[in-house]
Amino acid sequence: xxxxxxxxxxxxxxxxxxxxxxxxxxxxxxxxxxxxxxxxxxxxxxxxxxxxxxxxxxxxxxxxxxxxxxxxxxxxxxxxxxxxxxxxxxxxxxxxxxxxxxxxxxxxxxxxxxxxxxxxxxxxxxxxxxxxxxxxxxxxxxxxxxxxxxxxxxxxxxxxxxxxxxxxxxxxxxxxxxxxxxxxxxxxxxxxxxxxxxxxxxxxxxxxxxxxxxxxxxxxxxxxxxxxxxxxxxxxxxxxxxxxxxxxxxxxxxxxxxxxxxxxxxxxxxxxxxxxxxxxxxxxxxxxxxxxxxxxxxxxxxxxxxxxxxxxxxxxxxxxxx
Amino acid sequence: xxxxxxxxxxxxxxxxxxxxxxxxxxxxxxxxxxxxxxxxxxxxxxxxxxxxxxxxxxxxxxxxxxxxxxxxxxxxxxxxxxxxxxxxxxxxxxxxxxxxxxxxxxxxxxxxxxxxxxxxxxxxxxxxxxxxxxxxxxxxxxxxxxxxxxxxxxxxxxxxxxxxxxxxxxxxxxxxxxxxxxxxxxxxxxxxxxxxxxxxxxxxxxxxxxxxxxxxxxxxxxxxxxxxxxxxxxxxxxxxxxxxxxxxxxxxxxxxxxxxxxxxxxxxxxxxxxxxxxxxxxxxxxxxxxxxxxxxxxxxxxxxxxxxxxxxxxxxxxxxxx
Numbered sequence: 001x002x003x004x005x006x007x008x009x010x011x012x013x014x015x016x017x018x019x020x021x022x023x024x025x026x027x028x029x030x031x032x033x034x035x036x037x038x039x040x041x042x043x044x045x046x047x048x049x050x051x052x053x054x055x056x057x058x059x060x061x062x063x064x065x066x067x068x069x070x071x072x073x074x075x076x077x078x079x080x081x082x083x084x085x086x087x088x089x090x091x092x093x094x095x096x097x098x099x100x101x102x103x104x105x106x107x108x109x110x111x112x113x114x115x116x117x118x119x120x121x122x123x124x125x126x127x128x129x130x131x132x133x134x135x136x137x138x139x140x141x142x143x144x145x146x147x148x149x150x151x152x153x154x155x156x157x158x159x160x161x162x163x164x165x166x167x168x169x170x171x172x173x174x175x176x177x178x179x180x181x182x183x184x185x186x187x188x189x190x191x192x193x194x195x196x197x198x199x200x201x202x203x204x205x206x207x208x209x210x211x212x213x214x215x216x217x218x219x220x221x222x223x224x225x226x227x228x229x230x231x232x233x234x235x236x237x238x239x240x241x242x243x244x245x246x247x248x249x250x251x252x253x254x255x256x257x258x259x260x261x262x263x264x265x266x267x268x269x270x271x272x273x274x275x276x277x278x279x280x281x282x283x284x285x286x287x288x289x290x291x292x293x294x295x296x297x298x299x300x301x302x303x304x305x306x307x308x309x310x311x312x313x314x315x316x317x318x319x320x321x322x
Numbered sequence: 323x324x325x326x327x328x329x330x331x332x333x334x335x336x337x338x339x340x341x342x343x344x345x346x347x348x349x350x351x352x353x354x355x356x357x358x359x360x361x362x363x364x365x366x367x368x369x370x371x372x373x374x375x376x377x378x379x380x381x382x383x384x385x386x387x388x389x390x391x392x393x394x395x396x397x398x399x400x401x402x403x404x405x406x407x408x409x410x411x412x413x414x415x416x417x418x419x420x421x422x423x424x425x426x427x428x429x430x431x432x433x434x435x436x437x438x439x440x441x442x443x444x445x446x447x448x449x450x451x452x453x454x455x456x457x458x459x460x461x462x463x464x465x466x467x468x469x470x471x472x473x474x475x476x477x478x479x480x481x482x483x484x485x486x487x488x489x490x491x492x493x494x495x496x497x498x499x500x501x502x503x504x505x506x507x508x509x510x511x512x513x514x515x516x517x518x519x520x521x522x523x524x525x526x527x528x529x530x531x532x533x534x535x536x537x538x539x540x541x542x543x544x545x546x547x548x549x550x551x552x553x554x555x556x557x558x559x560x561x562x563x564x565x566x567x568x569x570x571x572x573x574x575x576x577x578x579x580x581x582x583x584x585x586x587x588x589x590x591x592x593x594x595x596x597x598x599x600x601x602x603x604x605x606x607x608x609x610x611x612x613x614x615x616x617x618x619x620x621x622x623x624x625x626x627x628x629x630x631x632x633x634x635x636x637x638x639x640x641x642x643x644x
Contacts (some may be wrong), residue, residue, distance in 0.1 A: 033347070041363065041419050046525065063456035071395045081442045090441050091413045095399035102405070105363065145578045 001025070002305070003181045003219075004191045005130075006113035007032040007047050009064045009234050010226050012054035013291045017056050017301030018191075020294070024124040029055075030178045032195070033110070033129045034137035034166055034201070034203030037149045040078075040088050042097035043104055043119060046149075047200065048114055048129060049096060056121035064234055067092050069224035075136035086154040111175045120133075126177060130204045133172035137203055138165045143204040148199070155159035157236040164198055182213045189212055189308035194289065195254050196237040211260060220311035222281075222304060224289060225250040228267040235289060254280045263311050265289060265304055276285020282310060323347070324627070325503045325541075326513045327396055329354040329369050329454075329522020330439070331386045331556050332548050333515035334376035335613045337449075340513075345444040351377075352500045354517070355451045356459035356488055356525030359471045359554070361409050362400075364419035365426055368471075370436055370451055371418060372620060378443035386556055387556065391415050396628050408476040433497045443480030448499060452526045455494035459525055460487040470521070479558040483565040488583035491528035504535045511630035512536055514545035518559040519578050520566070533582060542633035544603075544626060546611060547572040550589040555612060572594060576602045585633050587626055591642065607635055 002022060006015045006029055013030045019069055032047045045063065053067055055058040060066045070090035079085045089097070096117060101111040109132040118127050137148040141159035151157060174182065181187065205211045214221050230248050232238045241248045246256055250266035252279045257264075261282035266273060271286035278284065286306040291297045324340055324344065326339045328351055337351045354369045368387065375381040378560065382388045392412035397570035400405045411419070412434055413420060418439060425435040431454040433544040440449050442592055463481030496504065503509065527533045536543050552562045552570050563570045572588035576599045579586075583604035589593060607629040613619045 041423055071393065071413070073393045073413035075394060077414035078420060081417055081421045081439060083417065083421055087351075091393070091395035092399035094396050094416070095403055095405065098396075098400060099403045099405055101363055118402060164559050 001181070001187055001254065002189050002191060002308075003187055004028050004029045004193055005032075005195075005201060005204050006030070006051055006193040007035075007195030008050050009054075010224075010291070011047070011195035011200060012051045012059070012192040012193070013297050014224060014300060014304070016054050016294065016301075017291070018304055019123075019125045021301055021305075022125070024126065026123050027135050028174075028177060028181050029125065029127045030130050030181070030204065031114075031127060032200045032201070032203050033276065034133060034135050035152070036134075036136070039089070040083070040151075041095075041101070042089070043100050044087075044097055044112075044149075045100070045110070045129070045295060048110075048127065049093070051105075052096075052114070052121055055118070055123045056127060058121065061239050066090050072130050075288065078149065087149065095143050097161060109175075115253050122313050128175050128177045130174060130178060131172040131207055132175050133168065135166055135168045135172050135203055135206070137199060140165065152199075152236070157239060158175055163244075164202070164240075166203045166206040170208060172207055174207050174210060182210070182217065185217040185218060187217065187220050188312065189305070190217060190221045191304060191308075192221065192257070192261075194224040194233070196226060196232075196235055196240075197223075197253060198237070199235075204219030205260070215260055220308050221260055222256055222263040222265060222308055222311070223253065223261050224265040224300070224304060225253045225270070228252055228290060229269045238277040251276050251280070256280055257282075263307055265281060265300075265307060283307075284312075323503070323506065323510050324349050324511055324513060324630075325509055325521040326351045326374055326515055327354075327517075327523060327526050328352070328515040329357075329517030330345035330372050331376075332613070333369070333522060334381070335619050336515040336546060336626070337373055338616065339517045339619030340375050341445075341447045342620050343623055343627075344447070346448065349447050350503050350535065351449045351501060352452050352497075352503070352526065353436075353449060354522045354525050355453060356457050357470050357474070357521070358456075359469060360511070361406070361411070361471075363423070363524075364411070364418055365415075365422050366409075366471075367422070367432070367436075367554045369415070370432075370449065371415070373449050373566065374418075374436070374440050374443055374445065377440070377447060377449065383415075387623075388412050388453070392600070408622075409471060409493060418584055430624070433499060450499045452496060452500060453494040453529055454497050455490065457488055457494050457603070459492045459521060460489050461485075462487065462624055471619040474521075474558070474628075479553065479561060483562050485566075486524065486562075488525045491525060492530060496529050496532060504532070507540060509539065509541040510634070511520060511541050512539060512543045513630070514543065514579070514583075515623050516548040516555070518548060518554075518557055518562075519575060520559070520562055520602070521557075527582070529634060537582055542630055544585040544587060544633065545575065545579055545583050546587040546622070546626060546632055547575045547589065549575055550587055550612060551591045573598050573602070576604055579604075585629055587622075605629075605636070
């Protein structure tokens with residue numbers, strides 16, 4: 001089984017690649033919930049929804065969030081009534097939030113609710129939140145501390161980042177399925193999907209023991225770089241890396257993850273970074289990592305799996321040599 | 323000033339007729355909230371919405387509820403996710419409920435929230451809930467006790483009615499504007515709009531002291547019959563009247579309201595009932611009361627006002643004669 005850690009769009013794309021080539025029992029997608037928030041009373045889980053909508057083949061690929069073919073009658077009416085419009089809730093997307101609210105209010109945990117919604121979207125591969133407890137990413141900026149969605153959507157990531165907190169992470173525990181996967185010694189690989197390291201992956205790693213258990217796990221941990229040629233494919237990773245004095249490159253990503261990684265998959269454009277990366281630690285695979293189509297997603301998923309097998313064999317040989 | 327008590331569609335139509343011929347400070351529309359309920363966490367006030375949408379000229383006249391030109395993307399998505407579909411929430415209508423929830427959660431009372439929403443719909447005439455406290459109409463049927471909307475929408479009024487309760491009415495008080503209107507001795511008339519007496523008007527009359535204060539008020543109290551020729555124009559009034567052993571006619575309506583009425587407006591078709599009605603007490607005006615167009619609404623509003631003036635003059639003369 002492959003354990004894939006995912007956040008937003010990039011993570012969802014690679015997770016979808018895996019879902020297309022693996023049986024449902026061969027994949028577990030663990031999703032960041034640090035971006036979750038409440039809006040107009042709705043419990044909103046943007047990354048869970050992005051992964052769910054993507055695996056259902058119903059994501060809006062142009063926007064990078066929400067559902068394809070979405071309509072906005074609710075939102076337009078809400079704004080006519082004076083409601084805040086900075087976070088756009090599509091008519092169909094809203095049904096997801098309303099059902100999530102209903103199920104949570106009935107006492108189900110977020111894992112069960114997510115599974116129930118995913119099944120309704122016809123998804124067979126398990127998608128689980130990183131935790132059933134509340135973790136909230138908070139961005140400390142030069143203009144003050146703000147909840148993630150305020151920073152990300154309302155303020156369009158304009159304020160300069162000084163620090164990022166993952167409130168509640170210390171008190172939270174991994175969700176049951178995530179914890180169970182970490183306990184399995186037959187995991188073939190642990191993939192950190194190309195999501196923003198600081199915003200989408202760090203909240204997962206901030207959960208107690210997760211980082212340590214990933215490092216000590218016998219399965220290779222492989223990250224796919226969300227940065228290509230000094231730019232992020234989507235989102236504010238480059239800007240935030242810069243503001244936090246991290247190098248905006250696949251090397252910067254490797255350094256950020258540090259001893260967590262056994263391997264990193266970078267773009268062919270960045271192949272020259274491989275030797276610097278090897279000094280940091282992980283093995284490097286340089287290939288085309290930009291996913292513009294579902295065949296790109298499948299192709300990258302296959303290559304990441306091949307790379308993982310190679311690393312496992314090296315590990316096995318390593319073990320044999322000691 | 324005219325005080326109009328209203329419930330659903332018929333009440334909203336006549337209230338709209340008054341709004342078209344009176345200045346905003348000459349009319350107060352007090353609306354039943356016994357039908358209110360919570361659905362998917364939304365606080366829904368069906369009668370307040372019907373009156374608001376009607377006065378805004380945005381009501382769906384064919385359906386008799388909701389907004390004209392409504393779309394159903396949310397509802398369809400909700401049903402795909404397994405959500406209950408018996409109460410239809412249109413995409414635009416939903417915005418009203420979401421904003422109502424937001425304002426109520428901010429601590430505003432239902433009167434303030436209703437006024438705020440009405441203003442956004444461009445309505446200048448005041449619309450107020452009968453009470454800011456919770457009153458819930460509960461229908462006791464042969465198959466059990468059920469909240470009003472379950473009986474009315476989900477069960478389509480099929481179960482046989484045995485009794486109707488207005489839970490919370492004894493503990494509730496009239497809303498501030500309603501109470502203030504009852505205190506005014508310059509009211510020119512109190513109109514009970516053609517809404518279901520048992521479902522739409524009774525909850526208002528069930529509030530402490532309301533019935534007594536209406537009876538003792540110097541302004542004439544006039545009901546417009548919701549029954550024409552033994553049939554209700556819309557809704558289950560005839561069926562419920564029958565099940566509760568009330569005569570399904572304008573005479574039955576007059577008897578039901580009893581000593582509350584100074585006058586009743588009935589349809590020309592029912593003119594023969596006038597003498598029996600006079601034995602019950604109120605004066606009768608027989609005219610065309612079916613409102614199929616907005617000119618019908620205006621015409622009826624005018625006639626009701628003329629009738630009211632006539633009753634006031636008789637009252638004045640009566641006072642003079644004692």
